[in-house]
Amino acid sequence: MVASSVAAELIAVLVAVTGATPQVLTIARGASLPSGPLSPEHRSLQAGVRAWVERQTHHPLGYVEQLYTFADNDRNAVSRAEGRAISISYLGLTREQPNAEDDGATWCNWYDYFPWEDRRHGGVGDSAIILALHAWVEAAPKPSEIRARSLRVAVAFGLEGRRWNEELVLQRYELLYEAGLVAEATRDGIACHSDTSGLGLGLPMQQDHRRILATGIARLRAKITYRPVVFELMPPMFTLLDLQRSVEALAGRLLHKQNFRRLVEQQELVEETGIMAEPTGGRPAKLFRFRADILQERAYAGTKPPLARS
């Protein structure tokens, strides 16, 4: 029952969407997620994260959710030397338009870090990655290990007749890490059996921040299918196509337009504003607003169905 004393920090995965681009707030020119100390002045962790982020970004935080607590001994050399470090990570959504630069913080397209996760324009680009993964599969020491690796690759990347599951972001990243295909792996001393240049394996991050980002993306992709959290990312008024583009940006795949509208409407999550959107060369779209009243109840209950299907 004696609690050991450890170092603790907060790490935030802050998400916004601009048009069709999912953005994540980074520091150190895109190499790190924003992190800060666990300050004791706040009542709860959640409140601490909110205050800290809002002070840093000057943006209100619409939605905050705890992601995961990491305390691996082998996370990095620093933690090995100084004893265990605990990182408590949070996912936060903001509807503000990301500025270009904000005291050293930058909003980056999250697919810069995970190019293979964006399948809105076809997943064909994967083939090089898949080939490299197969090399790793074959390099396994035992036949049983070959089978195990092969299955993992097939499931994670939707091969052999399986469907692509967009929520397996973390599994895919960890597979690539184990295979030595992402830069963090070679940095951490994991051997690689392929030439990784030009494979589109994304930008690396410091420490295990890319893993944390993967966790956040996976969580958000899962969340939008059963909670109307997308609206936390939308401006006050939007067209149904805007909304669809946002969901598609997060999910990394395209949706059937008519079915998407049907879903949104039958959920009664939005209402017309009576205003039309700026003409864009086609039939003008109605502007909708989010029905905050119903959200309160829905968000709390989770009674009703999702908001993102193929």
Added chain:
Amino acid sequence: MVASSVAAELIAVLVAVTGATPQVLTIARGASLPSGPLSPEHRSLQAGVRAWVERQTHHPLGYVEQLYTFADNDRNAVSRAEGRAISISYLGLTREQPNAEDDGATWCNWYDYFPWEDRRHGGVGDSAIILALHAWVEAAPKPSEIRARSLRVAVAFGLEGRRWNEELVLQRYELLYEAGLVAEATRDGIACHSDTSGLGLGLPMQQDHRRILATGIARLRAKITYRPVVFELMPPMFTLLDLQRSVEALAGRLLHKQNFRRLVEQQELVEETGIMAEPTGGRPAKLFRFRADILQERAYAGTKPPLARS
């Protein structure tokens, strides 16, 4: 980026099922969840939890999942005095039959702590609780607050035509806490507007352990609907009714027998052993075993549908 130093402990919600009773491992004669220090010798938190639990209980841990990290300043007097304490809670499932006693640890029916969560034999017993909650609703200072409270109660407890959502375990507990109806609330100095004796409000626990337990139950109830984790709680061979009783025990409600079988079979998660169960006064049931091969893939992918519907 300077991480503050804090005290950290692990708290485990260990679950087993005996017949139709969901059990949770407790210490201090049912007043606490087992907790231990975060020992630095393990590679990861997960590994640390597993080793620690298995050393304590001498049972293999089938499934481990991180629940939540609590670090509220107001968690209890101790943390206030000594600075922030971090508690990292885990959910663990074991298929071992719980012994009566094991070095001070006791398996308890989790509905002893949440009687209102067991609706397998009707939810009528709620009326007293509902009345007390209504008293709290009416005691709100402002009309807007009355409406807000009223909505929360209705959603959490499935009133006014809403359906009972068995995953809202934590919301219900927190509502009862705020209303001063559970013993922990009065202990923490929250006023109550009703006579709470004889309402069936469950056994209290030390600190916020009952809240952590509620978190674990909610997580497990959600999990069984999309991941075949129930099997972690089953013996090597079981009848389909055994399996159903286990799911019902966790979910706190009865399921349609035929539909349950249909679901289990179409998921191909079990296979016949060729052995029949001991006669129990009716037609003898076939004994099934869990198909570990398919689980590996399923558990990892989460491709296929759930295993628990009404």
Added chain:
DNA sequence: CTAATTATGCTCATTATGAGCATAGGAGTT
């Protein structure tokens, strides 16, 4: 042999989902 009890097979209505066709309402072009 009958009643009670549990297992198991099957049907049916309702709803959710995925895909496509058709029409509506604008801008620009000839």
Added chain:
DNA sequence: AACTCCTATGCTCATAATGAGCATAATTAG
């Protein structure tokens, strides 16, 4: 004005998932 191009919006249809119930099978207890 007629035509083209574009996006919005309305509607249908097949299929799958879900919730509920009926019917039959295989036992034990009496």
